[in-house]
Amino acid sequence: MNGRDGTPFAITLGVGSSLANKTGSWRTERPVYRNALPPCNDACPAGENIQGWLYEAEGGDYEAAWRLLVADNPFPAIMGRVCYHPCQAACNRAHLDEAVGINAVERFLGDAALQAGWELPAPLPDTGRSVLIVGAGPSGLSAAHHLRRAGHRVVIREAGPLPGGMMRFGIPAYRLPRDVLDAEVGRLLGSGIELHLDDRVDDLMAASRGFDATFLAVGAHIGRRAYIPAGESAHILDAVGVLRDTADDQPPLLGRRVVVYGGGNTAMDAARTAKRLGAEEAIVVYRRTRDRMPAHDSEVAEALEEGVIMRWLSTIRHVDEGSMVVERMELDADGFPRPTGETEELAADSLVLALGQDVDLSLLDGVPDLEVVDGVVTVDDRMMTGHAGVFAGGDMVPSERTVTVAVGHGKQAARTIDAWLRGEEYRHAARPALADVTSLNTWYYTDAPASVRPTLDLVRRISTFDEVTLGLDEDTAVFEARRCLSCGNCFHCDNCFGVCPDNAVRKFAEGSGAGDNGRDYAFDLDYCKGCGLCVAECPSGAIDLVPEQI
Amino acid sequence: MTERLRFYQTGSFAVRNRLLPVVDASVQSDPGRANAITSGHRACQGCGEALGARYALDAAMRASGGRMVAVNATGCLEVFSTPYPETSWQIPWMHSLFGNAAAVASGVAAALRVTGRDDVRVVAQAGDGGTVDIGLGPLSGMFERNDDVLFICYDNEAYMNTGVQRSGATPPAARTMTTPAVGPHPGAPFGQGKDLPRIAMAHEIPYVATATVADLRDLEDKVTTAMSIRGARYLHVLVPCPLGWGSASRDTVRVARLATESGLFPVFEAHDGEVTSVTPIRRRVPVEDYLRIQKRYAHLFGEPPATGVIAHIQATADRNIRRYRIEEAPV
Numbered sequence: 092m093n094g095r096d097g098t099p100f101a102i103t104l105g106v107g108s109s110l111a112n113k114t115g116s117w118r119t120e121r122p123v124y125r126n127a128l129p130p131c132n133d134a135c136p137a138g139e140n141i142q143g144w145l146y147e148a149e150g151g152d153y154e155a156a157w158r159l160l161v162a163d164n165p166f167p168a169i170m171g172r173v174c175y176h177p178c179q180a181a182c183n184r185a186h187l188d189e190a191v192g193i194n195a196v197e198r199f200l201g202d203a204a205l206q207a208g209w210e211l212p213a214p215l216p217d218t219g220r221s222v223l224i225v226g227a228g229p230s231g232l233s234a235a236h237h238l239r240r241a242g243h244r245v246v247i248r249e250a251g252p253l254p255g256g257m258m259r260f261g262i263p264a265y266r267l268p269r270d271v272l273d274a275e276v277g278r279l280l281g282s283g284i285e286l287h288l289d290d291r292v293d294d295l296m297a298a299s300r301g302f303d304a305t306f307l308a309v310g311a312h313i314g315r316r317a318y319i320p321a322g323e324s325a326h327i328l329d330a331v332g333v334l335r336d337t338a339d340d341q342p343p344l345l346g347r348r349v350v351v352y353g354g355g356n357t358a359m360d361a362a363r364t365a366k367r368l369g370a371e372e373a374i375v376v377y378r379r380t381r382d383r384m385p386a387h388d389s390e391v392a393e394a395l396e397e398g399v400i401m402r403w404l405s406t407i408r409h410v411d412e413g414s415m416v417v418e419r420m421e422l423d424a425d426g427f428p429r430p431t432g433e434t435e436e437l438a439a440d441s442l443v444l445a446l447g448q449d450v451d452l453s454l455l456d457g458v459p460d461l462e463v464v465d466g467v468v469t470v471d472d473r474m475m476t477g478h479a480g481v482f483a484g485g486d487m488v489p490s491e492r493t494v495t496v497a498v499g500h501g502k503q504a505a506r507t508i509d510a511w512l513r514g515e516e517y518r519h520a521a522r523p524a525l526a527d528v529t530s531l532n533t534w535y536y537t538d539a540p541a542s543v544r545p546t547l548d549l550v551r552r553i554s555t556f557d558e559v560t561l562g563l564d565e566d567t568a569v570f571e572a573r574r575c576l577s578c579g580n581c582f583h584c585d586n587c588f589g590v591c592p593d594n595a596v597r598k599f600a601e602g603s604g605a606g607d608n609g610r611d612y613a614f615d616l617d618y619c620k621g622c623g624l625c626v627a628e629c630p631s632g633a634i635d636l637v638p639e640q641i
Numbered sequence: 642m643t644e645r646l647r648f649y650q651t652g653s654f655a656v657r658n659r660l661l662p663v664v665d666a667s668v669q670s671d672p673g674r675a676n677a678i679t680s681g682h683r684a685c686q687g688c689g690e691a692l693g694a695r696y697a698l699d700a701a702m703r704a705s706g707g708r709m710v711a712v713n714a715t716g717c718l719e720v721f722s723t724p725y726p727e728t729s730w731q732i733p734w735m736h737s738l739f740g741n742a743a744a745v746a747s748g749v750a751a752a753l754r755v756t757g758r759d760d761v762r763v764v765a766q767a768g769d770g771g772t773v774d775i776g777l778g779p780l781s782g783m784f785e786r787n788d789d790v791l792f793i794c795y796d797n798e799a800y801m802n803t804g805v806q807r808s809g810a811t812p813p814a815a816r817t818m819t820t821p822a823v824g825p826h827p828g829a830p831f832g833q834g835k836d837l838p839r840i841a842m843a844h845e846i847p848y849v850a851t852a853t854v855a856d857l858r859d860l861e862d863k864v865t866t867a868m869s870i871r872g873a874r875y876l877h878v879l880v881p882c883p884l885g886w887g888s889a890s891r892d893t894v895r896v897a898r899l900a901t902e903s904g905l906f907p908v909f910e911a912h913d914g915e916v917t918s919v920t921p922i923r924r925r926v927p928v929e930d931y932l933r934i935q936k937r938y939a940h941l942f943g944e945p946p947a948t949g950v951i952a953h954i955q956a957t958a959d960r961n962i963r964r965y966r967i968e969e970a971p972v
Contacts, residue, residue, distance in 0.1 A: 534898065592687065
């Protein structure tokens with residue numbers, strides 16, 4: 092029963108769709124997809140895209156996760172054991188329950204890669220440029236990895252008998268098993284890097300002839316001595332030497348009671364190593380309090396678990412055969428330790444000094460324009476020294492002395508050197524805004540407590556150099572990865588597509604990148620009224636609301 | 642009720658979980674969803690009702706295989722979606738009067754039955770005014786006759802379309818145009834109003850449920866359950882109204898979430914007059930968290946704050962939690 096013009100009964104105008112009404116004109120603010128910087132990525136000294144590789148691991152694509160990881164850091168299995176994971180200290184999940192166990196997942200991926208034999212990406216075609224790297228520690232190897240991938244010829248000259256630097260001669264095997272170290276270093280060197288062992292560089296200017304750039308990463312291997320009055324037969328060693336000789340299978344004789352002097356990670360490693368070498372007592376003497384110890388909490392905790400005894404607020408006054416005199420300290424109003432004059436005698440067979448390490452800078456003699464301050468080489472924020480074409484990183488430049496920082500230096504230096512070799516100046520990419528916890532809608536994340544890494548029995552810990560902290564099995568590792576909040580980055584939850592009252596979000600196939608800014612979603616600004624619901628309900632804070640230009 | 646999935650990042654809280662099989666995906670995550678009400682409608686920014694209607698009807702469309710008629714009472718939903726001669730509805734849809742949606746839907750269902758097309762399902766929808774006040778007579782009749790209709794009430798707690806007048810669903814102390822924030826007892830009075838889900842349950846119809854726009858999976862599951870049942874069914878959906886409630890347009894889902902997390906809006910389902918499941922409160926909040934972000938309660942937070950009134954509202958939430966045993970519900 093239609094009208095003469097075909098319209099339905101009792102209607103004079105044809106039925107039109109509301110799509111004719113472009114409600115986008117109401118908008119005063121518009122939503123924009125963004126990528127904010129997750130706090131883990133922000134905190135990572137090696138510049139890893141942690142949120143990115145966790146995203147891949149969540150879905151079970153471990154190889155994709157590992158590939159993303161090694162684009163920044165060629166040592167996941169090593170990192171998963173020795174990194175002090177500042178990422179976890181920054182993790183937003185700590186505001187919900189506990190930080191994501193990033194380090195454990197990294198180790199899982201690293202071990203999975205070694206087991207499966209995944210290879211690092213092949214180098215780009217040869218550029219004809221060559222770079223000399225002095226030192227095969229974490230920094231030198233990291234730089235070598237990135238420079239070789241970019242297609243440059245890389246020659247490493249290492250003074251020691253084996254590659255690895257402090258990873259081999261400073262970190263005990265119970266934290267980093269040698270088979271893991273050898274496997275990851277070997278895989279890296281397999282990409283056509285020339286390594287010369289037992290090949291100390293004494294004169295840099297001579298050595299760098301014929302190379303287009305030089306990267307220095309000789310580390311800090313000289314144990315710092317302090318003047319302590321000592322009897323003739325006092326048994327005093329330095330911690331770096333103890334660790335190096337132990338790694339070399341020539342453990343020093345320390346006796347039954349060992350005193351370690353110092354409060355850093357090396358002091359903890361030395362005391363724990365002494366225990367494993369048969370010392371009945373290992374006593375750490377440190378002049379300040381625990382909270383002022385430079386050693387990382389986990390190391391102190393593990394040392395205490397293993398029965399290492401701590402004497403805080405103490406200094407050593409005099410050393411003799413079989414005993415030493417220790418003075419009690421107290422903190423003054425400014426928190427500095429000062430002597431009290433109260434002393435006591437401590438029976439001990441040996442004293443291990445762990446008072447820090449110095450850099451052997453003798454190879455730099457005759458290099459012009461190089462600045463050395465407090466025993467370390469000055470570099471700019473792109474790792475170049477004052478001498479053009481000479482770069483430096485790792486423990487020999489001013490910074491925190493950890494493997495991860497060294498790896499980060501190597502990567503940064505490689506980028507700068509790569510630009511330098513092309514006659515360009517490296518510029519840091521703009522850092523996106525930090526995705527802090529207030530930008531998230533944490534309602535959407537399920538409650539999931541952190542998983543715990545198993546550890547070796549205490550008895551076996553203190554009697555062998557077997558690895559202390561064990562890995563996660565696959566189920567637990569995936570669970571842990573899925574605790575990630577994906578801060579600041581889209582993880583395809585469809586909330587924006589779902590919560591729009593105006594149906595103004597378009598969804599494309601996952602991974603197609605067909606939407607806005609390479610996303611899989613796009614805002615239909617013809618209809619978006621700018622209410623901001625998608626922004627408020629985006630779990631990961633990956634949408635911004637920006638004012639319209641009206 | 643939605644079974645909560647744990648340990649999959651967002652479980653079933655978000656619209657989709659890429660880590661779960663497609664069969665577990667929500668209707669709203671489907672790019673091919675019906676979009677029963679499409680773009681270009683004239684609802685305010687952040688309208689909870691436009692959102693709730695799409696959530697509910699898209700789920701009903703999937704459950705009915707696209708064979709469905711919707712009957713609409715007068716109200717915001719009808720006004721903003723169908724300014725003549727345009728319509729936002731992409732489904733068979735009809736509107737008659739403010740108060741007769743239930744009666745019209747009963748008639749549609751009867752007509753389909755006598756013409757042998759009772760595979761086509763009927764959904765009626767109205768706001769709280771058209772449901773608890775003006776349309777209550779026809780609705781009660783539809784319940785009593787157990788007509789084969791799913792009636793959905795989108796409850797935004799006042800007559801919003803005509804300028805925010807109090808309805809039988811307006812909560813105590815809320816400011817509306819007809820219950821202004823003046824005098825010794827500002828806002829809507831205590832002790833009045835109608836609890837329609839309980840009225841519906843008293844009819845002992847096969848299925849009664851409540852839901853909100855803050856819990857999509859729960860809402861979709863309830864629509865799907867309702868569509869699997871024949872006879873009179875009632876779904877009461879809380880849909881915050883930025884205009885009438887004085888909340889930010891971006892906070893529509895958040896307000897609804899706080900309504901349930903405070904206990905002020907119990908989320909449950911009932912079969913044949915008996916409560917059979919209750920959605921647990923995940924992170925309980927005081928009612929103040931819910932009230933503070935709405936300007937309709939601003940008069941409660943002046944100098945000095947109306948602590949007595951706030952305590953009274955808190956007591957209502959506490960009673961809901963007791964009445965529906967919400968704290969005993971399995972999380």
